[in-house]
Amino acid sequence: xxxxxxxxxxxxxxxxxxxxxxxxxxxxxxxxxxxxxxxxxxxxxxxxxxxxxxxxxxxxxxxxxxxxxxxxxxxxxxxxxxxxxxxxxxxxxxxxxxxxxxx
Amino acid sequence: xxxxxxxxxxxxxxxxxxxxxxxxxxxxxxxxxxxxxxxxxxxxxxxxxxxxxxxxxxxxxxxxxxxxxxxxxxxxxxxxxxxxxxxxxxxxxxxxxxxxxxxxxxxxxxxxxxxxxxxxxxxxxxxxxxxxxxxxxxxxxxxxxxxxxxxxxxxxxxxxxxxxxxxxxxxxxxxxxxxxxxxxxxxxxxxxxxxxxxxxxxxxxxxxxxxxxxxxxxxxxxxxxxxxxxxxxxxxxxxxxxxxxxxxxxxxxxxxxxxxxxxxxxxxxxxxxxxxxxxxxxxxxxxxxxxxxxxxxxxxxxxxxxxxxxxxxxxxxxxxxxxxxxxxxxxxxxxxxxxxxxxxxxxxxxxxxxxxxxxxxxxxxxxxxxxxxxxxxxxxxxxxxxxxxxxxxxxxxxxxxxxxxxxxxxxxxxxxxxxxxxxxxxxxxxxxxxxxxxxxxxxxxxxxxxxxxxxxxxxxxxxxxxxxxxxxxxxxxxxxxxxxxxxxxxxxxxxxxxxxxxxxxxxxxxxxxxxxxxxxxxxxxxxxxxxxxxxxxxxxxxxxxxxxxxxxxxxxxxxxxxxxxxxxxxxxxxxxxxxxxxxxxxxxxxxxxxxxxxxxxxxxxxxxxxxxxxxxxxxxxxxxxxxxxxxxxxxxxxxxxxxxxxxxxxxxxxxxxxxx
Amino acid sequence: xxxxxxxxxxxxxxxxxxxxxxxxxxxxxxxxxxxxxxxxxxxxxxxxxxxxxxxxxxxxxxxxxxxxxxxxxxxxxxxxxxxxxxxxxxxxxxxxxxxxxxxxxxxxxxxxxxxxxxxxxxxxxxxxxxxxxxxxxxxxxxxxxxxxxxxxxxxxxxxxxxxxx
Numbered sequence: 001x002x003x004x005x006x007x008x009x010x011x012x013x014x015x016x017x018x019x020x021x022x023x024x025x026x027x028x029x030x031x032x033x034x035x036x037x038x039x040x041x042x043x044x045x046x047x048x049x050x051x052x053x054x055x056x057x058x059x060x061x062x063x064x065x066x067x068x069x070x071x072x073x074x075x076x077x078x079x080x081x082x083x084x085x086x087x088x089x090x091x092x093x094x095x096x097x098x099x100x101x102x103x
Numbered sequence: 104x105x106x107x108x109x110x111x112x113x114x115x116x117x118x119x120x121x122x123x124x125x126x127x128x129x130x131x132x133x134x135x136x137x138x139x140x141x142x143x144x145x146x147x148x149x150x151x152x153x154x155x156x157x158x159x160x161x162x163x164x165x166x167x168x169x170x171x172x173x174x175x176x177x178x179x180x181x182x183x184x185x186x187x188x189x190x191x192x193x194x195x196x197x198x199x200x201x202x203x204x205x206x207x208x209x210x211x212x213x214x215x216x217x218x219x220x221x222x223x224x225x226x227x228x229x230x231x232x233x234x235x236x237x238x239x240x241x242x243x244x245x246x247x248x249x250x251x252x253x254x255x256x257x258x259x260x261x262x263x264x265x266x267x268x269x270x271x272x273x274x275x276x277x278x279x280x281x282x283x284x285x286x287x288x289x290x291x292x293x294x295x296x297x298x299x300x301x302x303x304x305x306x307x308x309x310x311x312x313x314x315x316x317x318x319x320x321x322x323x324x325x326x327x328x329x330x331x332x333x334x335x336x337x338x339x340x341x342x343x344x345x346x347x348x349x350x351x352x353x354x355x356x357x358x359x360x361x362x363x364x365x366x367x368x369x370x371x372x373x374x375x376x377x378x379x380x381x382x383x384x385x386x387x388x389x390x391x392x393x394x395x396x397x398x399x400x401x402x403x404x405x406x407x408x409x410x411x412x413x414x415x416x417x418x419x420x421x422x423x424x425x426x427x428x429x430x431x432x433x434x435x436x437x438x439x440x441x442x443x444x445x446x447x448x449x450x451x452x453x454x455x456x457x458x459x460x461x462x463x464x465x466x467x468x469x470x471x472x473x474x475x476x477x478x479x480x481x482x483x484x485x486x487x488x489x490x491x492x493x494x495x496x497x498x499x500x501x502x503x504x505x506x507x508x509x510x511x512x513x514x515x516x517x518x519x520x521x522x523x524x525x526x527x528x529x530x531x532x533x534x535x536x537x538x539x540x541x542x543x544x545x546x547x548x549x550x551x552x553x554x555x556x557x558x559x560x561x562x563x564x565x566x567x568x569x570x571x572x573x574x575x576x577x578x579x580x581x582x583x584x585x586x587x588x589x590x591x592x593x594x595x596x597x598x599x600x601x602x603x604x605x606x607x608x609x610x611x612x613x614x615x616x617x618x619x620x621x622x623x624x625x626x627x628x629x630x631x632x633x634x635x636x637x638x639x640x641x642x643x644x645x646x647x648x649x650x651x652x653x654x655x656x657x658x659x660x661x662x663x664x665x666x667x668x669x670x671x672x673x674x675x676x677x678x679x680x681x682x683x684x685x686x687x688x689x690x691x692x693x694x695x696x697x698x699x700x701x702x703x704x705x706x707x708x709x710x711x712x713x714x715x716x717x718x719x720x721x722x723x724x725x726x727x728x729x730x731x732x733x734x735x736x737x738x739x740x741x742x743x744x745x746x747x748x749x750x751x752x753x754x755x756x757x758x759x760x761x762x763x
Numbered sequence: 764x765x766x767x768x769x770x771x772x773x774x775x776x777x778x779x780x781x782x783x784x785x786x787x788x789x790x791x792x793x794x795x796x797x798x799x800x801x802x803x804x805x806x807x808x809x810x811x812x813x814x815x816x817x818x819x820x821x822x823x824x825x826x827x828x829x830x831x832x833x834x835x836x837x838x839x840x841x842x843x844x845x846x847x848x849x850x851x852x853x854x855x856x857x858x859x860x861x862x863x864x865x866x867x868x869x870x871x872x873x874x875x876x877x878x879x880x881x882x883x884x885x886x887x888x889x890x891x892x893x894x895x896x897x898x899x900x901x902x903x904x905x906x907x908x909x910x911x912x913x914x915x916x917x918x919x920x921x922x923x924x925x926x927x928x
Binding site: 003004005006007008009010011012014015016017018019020021022023025026027028029030031032034035036038039042045046049050051052053054055056057059062063065066067069070071072073074075076077078080081082083084085087088093094096 | 767769770773774777780781784785787788793796797800803804807810811813814815816818819822823826827830831834835837838839841842853854855856857860861863864865867868871872875876880881882883887891894895898899903906910913914916917918920921922923924925927
């Protein structure tokens, strides 16, 4: 049970995923929310690479992980631009204050 | 030559288009552009004229060319240019007088609000008149005929702020329309029987018997109706005196040389289609017109109105000339009259410009103040009165001779000659009355007299040019050759042998001699009488006026023509309109309103159903939705993390459902 | 059942990853969170190495640590007053979020444990860089190109959105 196998990696990624999710849902600060998103993406990458090693034993999973990293970089850049824009308008980056869509 | 003819026509059109759109922005408000264009037209007309002059024989055609214009199925309307001797003379007359009037207007219209537009209109009118002269078929002549009417409408009503001017322009236009309807009918008869519009084609077919007898007479009279309107013949002459509301150069151009001459020209152009009866009709109308207008002119006080009635009278002369078979005489008089009447109008314009009044009671003694105007005006008056050696003498003498000859051949119509002779005397009388009242004697209004001055160079130059042209010797000889009377037979495709001369030569010679001496006699006596009454004041005009009160009133009121039309045509039209209006209001409106009421009742019933039934249902649904929505909207907080949490909760439930 | 060196390294790296991730999530100070995230990224890079993904591990360090994290730090600093030392973050709906997240973890755990993944027996630890390069230029050429366009678009878009107007 203590010998490391596929399940260990999966559980590690699951915990990481849940921490990221928790961060996304609870943090008011938009930058911290973004950090949570990065955690989720890392958790997903761990899954990809673990499956690539233990199940397929080829490089496809790693390729997908690479593209995820690229996409994450793009997403982070755009998201931070949006954060800056919100800050210019509201003088705050607390997401609970950006509620002009309230019904 | 054809290029010349086309350019003569198109230059004024071009100038008009440019002037009407950007004239105001050109230097000097663009007055040089139409003036230049029309002068160029005149210069281009000269070669055509000299070509006609150097080819004397009758029926010589300088230019004839036509193009297809419209085609509806089998109907083909061509548009062409036809220049013969008559056209070449008309071209010279129109372009020369138009040029002089343009030049004169530069001085006369100076400072007017719509200076540039005035020149545009003038140019449009010149274009229409040149087109009328140049065109080679009935359809085209009708088009330009109407365009001339439009031009005159615009120019008479040029000072449309004045009610009298706008009324006069409408009167001129509508009165002309009455004559035009007849002309249109005549043209349609020609087209429906012969199927062609071109002058030469029509003449050829008539010569071959395509249209003859009473029908041809009726056609001729109908076409002459157009001339009655345009040339202000009895009984449609009423518009011309009122048209004096337009600027004076316009009166000179339209009501002396061109528009009124259009009717005479048209009769001359289509001369061969008139039967003897139609010609007699023309002669009688002309006689009535000439005599009536001359008598009215005696009592007029407005300087331009005197000239207007004298114009009507002279146009009557031309018609008599044509109607009694004196084709050459009538058109000769048209030409000479154009020049000396333009001179008189421009001269009167010069006087009006100086004293700012048209009433002869305000004038007098202007001879010293305005020498050039006086001397040129005197020349024009002598020409109009028929004093040798001025041009009017020769042409009027020819018409009188023609009338006398006609009377000798048909003794029942001797009265035409007598009336014409009498009118000639009256003409001399009223023209010298004008001279004496205006230029000689004492000033009647000292203030206006002091203000008076000679007109500027641009206004006196045309006067001098026209005065030179009113001297008779330069007309000597050649014009009779150019205006040789056309014979229908020359158009016949089948040779009909030698054309018989209806008039015996001896008669003609005798008639000429009698006419010559009698016309000099009546002119002299007319002038003498005028001098006795108005210069030496031996006979009091007022006394005679009050003695002959009924006659005076009759003349002063112009034979009550306007009142008569008012009482008959206009009243009848209004009465008829009122009946139609009543029919409209009572019956048609009643019917329409009835339908409307029924519809409206039915509609309000439907409306009630709509409101209570359909709307109630729809509103009920909406209200229910609204209540639930108000509850639900509290969920939407706008906080994105709340949404995420909810979504995750839902995902969790789905997972759990899937797994267990 | 004996614990090998390999297993030991895994547990150490997992502890590093999860511990720093927990610091990142539960710290109130945003700067602390960022530092925690830094160590999380390092830990994940180590995990990649254990999974024989050397190239991805290097990219993870280069891109996440060298790029994204710096970007996040800039975001923190540009959106707060520098002089304000207390750059904190507050939390909201802590309890429902905890319940949902724990629920999700339970579900995931169950799925991972109960599923039979059919792992293959042999693993090799050869360098992957050469093969990844070949794959990028052959099978993954179109995703590669599209990724470059995506980055260009993100670059322009980010500059456009963030500019002062």
